[in-house]
Amino acid sequence: MTSLALRMKESPIGVFDSGVGGLTVVKSLRRRLPNEQIIYLGDTARLPYGTRSPATVERYAIQTASFLESLNIKMLVIACNTASAVAHGTLRAMYPSMPTLGVIQPGAKQAVRASKSGRIGVIGTEATVSSGAYAKAIAGFNPSAEVVSQACPLFVALAEEGWAEHEAATRLIADRYLEPFRGGRVDTLVLGCTHYPILRDVIADVVGPDVVLIDSGDAVAEEAAILLAASEQLRTSLEPCEDQFFVTDAAGRFRRVAELFLGAALERFETVEL
Amino acid sequence: MTSLALRMKESPIGVFDSGVGGLTVVKSLRRRLPNEQIIYLGDTARLPYGTRSPATVERYAIQTASFLESLNIKMLVIACNTASAVAHGTLRAMYPSMPTLGVIQPGAKQAVRASKSGRIGVIGTEATVSSGAYAKAIAGFNPSAEVVSQACPLFVALAEEGWAEHEAATRLIADRYLEPFRGGRVDTLVLGCTHYPILRDVIADVVGPDVVLIDSGDAVAEEAAILLAASEQLRTSLEPCEDQFFVTDAAGRFRRVAELFLGAALERFETVEL
Incomplete structure (x- = not known):
């Protein structure tokens, strides 16, 4: 060497x-x-x-x-x-x-591996969601995957405020943003913004135990x-x-x-x- | 001419x-x-x-x-x-x-004019509040005024989301941020961020009718x-x-x-x- x-x-x-x-x-x-x-x-x-x-x-x-x-x-x-x-x-x-x-390719790859139904959720900033980058990356690993995306702009400010736990407002906002991922509509959800792991517990709580969370980090x-x-x-x-x-x-x-x-x-x- | x-x-x-x-x-x-x-x-x-x-x-x-x-x-x-x-x-x-x-001098001047008790609240971004600019400007118009300030970082994102009305989370966040201004502790509140007029109704509702809101704009x-x-x-x-x-x-x-x-x-x- x-x-x-x-x-x-x-x-x-x-x-x-x-x-x-x-x-x-x-x-x-x-x-x-x-x-x-x-x-x-x-x-x-x-x-x-x-x-x-x-x-x-x-x-x-x-x-x-x-x-x-x-x-x-x-x-x-x-x-x-x-x-x-x-x-x-x-x-x-x-x-x-x-x-x-x-962070996108590895997150997409892990999501495709984790998903049994092929129905994968993605949350991120407005820019990330409207770029369609996760949807494209996921399609590259599984062309028949269905991707449901949702921008959650308030999550960044909530994370920086440290309002992750014990905060009723955070829970209400998460309830609203994460509605498209409830009721078995996806089995995997990508945290497509590096701020979101701070809110991981409340996100997990809202989407329920049947949805696997993928942390791109x-x-x-x-x-x-x-x-x-x-x-x-x-x-x-x-x-x-x-x-x-x-x-x-x-x-x-x-x-x-x-x-x-x-x-x-x-x-x-x-x-x-x- | x-x-x-x-x-x-x-x-x-x-x-x-x-x-x-x-x-x-x-x-x-x-x-x-x-x-x-x-x-x-x-x-x-x-x-x-x-x-x-x-x-x-x-x-x-x-x-x-x-x-x-x-x-x-x-x-x-x-x-x-x-x-x-x-x-x-x-x-x-x-x-x-x-x-x-x-926007600061005119807002401070109107607040001093509107306040009978001389106890004036200011809300703004972290930067505006920590600069103390409103407190200084208010002191310039009334040296004996008492200023209570509170940064409300989530208000910007809430305003840009358009979540002003009929949104329980907005109300909860406002309840928390505006706590220092309730119960007669101030009689005037300066909206010290140009985003906040979008949330004016919910702010007015939380602080109550005895607090005059000053829109710097x-x-x-x-x-x-x-x-x-x-x-x-x-x-x-x-x-x-x-x-x-x-x-x-x-x-x-x-x-x-x-x-x-x-x-x-x-x-x-x-x-x-x-």
Whole structure:
């Protein structure tokens, strides 16, 4: 093994999102790959990506990915559904030798595997739902699957408020948004926004025990683990390593909400300009 | 009167916000000044301003104001609480000969006038509340006023969803956010975010008939009318004129939500790059 290949094993995984949402993906990666180092970039100066045009999101994704790539990462995870839908192909073409994962393909694949009836629900932001990206990805794995989608715009604000539990309003809003998935109409539901794992318990409660919830963060972490193992790129050093977090603006607000999403305090944390 | 002064009377009023919220201010301006022409810029490519740092918001405000100024406006209205709090002074200094109004001073002034007890409530985004801009402005008009503030982050999403009426969740969320203003603790409440007039009925219902609601949009429209009249700059032509709307991104989404905020269809509507 060359020294370059050895060095690459020790390199971090780069993860980006428009804000705090992608921290639920970091949480999944930490759970599945506890020995890896992660560098996270939250492009808070330009969030949310979900209401931007595709051309704008692609431009932002290229800038954020370039920043992470300059830090010598061995893998890129697009922890943002909008950027995954719009810019995954472009980023893969820009960095042909670096594995680049979005959240949509792994989430769609796990949903198709989990569904017995082939009737799959997808919830996400307005942008993700209207892009049809999950429906397309699911069709790629099972052309006869039926996909029912629902945008849940209030879920992002509810998650950032930390109003997940014991909050009657959250339950009422979930009741309303998740109506299309009740009564056996789907057997699998994709949490197609990185904020939604924060509301997982209330979502599970509303759709009931017969609907399997697919967390795209868990799905991409599984995919990352498989890829790194197959290419012998898993970090082997037993030295502990600290993750590193960057934002492009409003660091105070990010830090406040971050602990809720990550389930832990931020370690090294800086603001950068892209 | 010179031909320049004549031409200026016929010039439009420029209004900007980060997105659709400022359209409630346009609605107020249309009601108060129906003969004026309005040019609106929604900086949707970079919304929301409310989670950005002050330096970033100032930079954006300068760019949006410059765009409007290049269209030969006679008055600039900053229809965004965050930009008013952060950039009003800078914009006034940039354009010393053009009247430049923010929403905070007029809202604070009307609140002080309306309040008998001197106990005034303010609701707004996290950024507006934590800036303390209303509290400072209110203290400028009445140093002994007591100000109680509450951030209501979910109200923006509720307004954009159009979940104002007949929605139990909206009522529960309002009950929770507005708790500090009930039971006679304030006699006046400032709607310190341009989205909130959409939720006016439910807010009024929760705080009760003894609390006067101050709509900053109405307050700035009143101020604009007084200023234009005093400087003999009211439009006198009886030719009908069409308002004009610009956004910097995601025009489709803007148009969809816009009618709800404006209470009318958009007339001339374009996307521009700043």
